[in-house]
Amino acid sequence: MANLVSRPGAMLVTGLVTAAIVVVAVILLVQDAGNAPIQVLPPDPQSATAGPATSNLPEDSEVRVYVSGAVRDPGVYTMVSGDRLADAVDAAGGAVDGAQLESVNLALRVVDQGHYHVPSLGETPLPQMNTLTSAEGAETGQADPSGLVSPVQDSPSGWPDRS
Incomplete structure (x- = not known):
């Protein structure tokens, strides 16, 4: 292990490999990948029901x-x-x-x-x-x-x- 660190060419290769891994990781994390954002919609009061059996009368009747x-x-x-x-x-x-x-x-x-x-x-x-x-x-x-x-x-x- 001491031999790899002492050679200047090995340090350069190790640095370049490490830098390449970091660059690829950043690109993958930042990239949008074409996914649409999740949208949370509020419930529609016209289609919501209070339970299995609800009144057929409109709310303001x-x-x-x-x-x-x-x-x-x-x-x-x-x-x-x-x-x-x-x-x-x-x-x-x-x-x-x-x-x-x-x-x-x-x-x-x-x-x-x-x-x-x-x-x-x-x-x-x-x-x-x-x-x-x-x-x-x-x-x-x-x-x-x-x-x-x-x-x-x-x-x-x-x-x-x-x-």
Whole structure:
């Protein structure tokens, strides 16, 4: 090894080979090779779906719902598809004092022709009102058109019975 380094011709050859390797490596790294740059496109809102079963209504379509019970102005209200039950209660003037809001799922998305009842304190909640009952509603986050729900019932243990 000492003999190669001591000879001037060998050092020149070693230097040229090293320089050639570096030049080839730089050319390969810098060269574009004709590849197009990767382009990330945002999702198209028209083709995106929320899940396996989604509403066929356009996002801004109107729905009519009936809000009854312990609200200031019960009646039929025009809402926007995707609004929540809390929005429908607000449209009906809000809940009155003594409304039993804990038995109503205010996060429920309202659907066209839905009937949503806000019970008063002491009133036995109507069976199957204001929560989801259909499998489709569970997948889409929407109630079935009847607006029927299973209210929270107190069990003998004092804890809510959610069955």
